[in-house]
Amino acid sequence: MKTVAIISQKGGAGKTTIALNLAVAAAQFGHQSLVIDIDPQSSAKGWEDLRTEELPVVISSQASRLNALLETARKNGAKLTIIDTAPHSESAALAAARAADLVLIPCRPSLLDLKAITTSIDLAALAKTPALAVLNTVPVRGTLKQEAEAVLQGYGLEILPVHLGHRIAFVHSLTAGQSVLEYEPSGKAAEEIRALYEAVCRSVRWSSLLKPSCS
Ligand SMILES: Nc1ncnc2c1ncn2[C@@H]1O[C@H](COP(=O)(O)OP(=O)(O)OP(=O)(O)O)[C@@H](O)[C@H]1O
Ligand SMILES: [Mg+2]
Helix, strand or coil, rough: CCEEEECCCCCCCCCHHHHHHHHHHHHHCCCCCEEEEEECCCCHHHHHCCCCCCCEEEEEECCCHHHHHHHHHHHHHCCEEEEEEECHHHHHHHHHHHCCCEEEEEEEECCCHHHHHHHHHHHHHHHCCCCEEEEEEECCCHHHHHHHHHHHHHHEEEEEECCCCCCHHHHHHHCCCCHCCCCCCCHHHHHHHHHHHHHHHHHHHCCCCCCCCCC
16 A cells, blocks of 8 residues: 655645545546545545545544554555645644655645745655655746746755646536546546646556556
């Protein structure tokens, strides 16, 4: 089982959006996927309450229960577990980073997000867990993306080669208890999530997660 912690101390960076969409992407490959929601706002759990699909399973939990839950998930055959974290809680984010194989840091290409990201980079380093940044809500036009990439590179943070655009399908799908892969399977947002899932798996060489599974 592989575990990804999605952390960003900045609120609204896209942690929950990315956690849920990646978990559905894994489920569409036939992999048992799980989201552990350690954000007291329980947005991910609230999304699951709107669904009838079996996967991904979403469990609401406290950070202190992470290791025990991950052990149970492993025993029950989970292939990918994604931990969705809260903003402004460094101790919980650190626990998630420590429990994970990979830290994913979503970041909007704005000055405030770029400034706040150093805390997340430090937490991943403290946890000794590899970290990757993903740019979210990137406008189609302009140079914001290039400017943000230059700042992130200056921090020494690896950036995924795939970003998510600012797309209304990300908002509407979550409100409907869906992933963009279910809401608009042939839309641009779905294309971006498939590419993001593949880029994450490739960058950490999780090739088994890129092969369809029947289990
Ligand atoms: N690529 C995108 N395009 C358009 N809207 C987006 C995109 N990503 C996220 N959003 C919207 O931005 C808002 C914040 O996203 P989300 O809840 O995923 O962030 P978060 O980091 O989990 O926030 P919090 O820190 O409060 O947990 C939501 O309304 C979501 O629908
Ligand atoms: Mg959230």
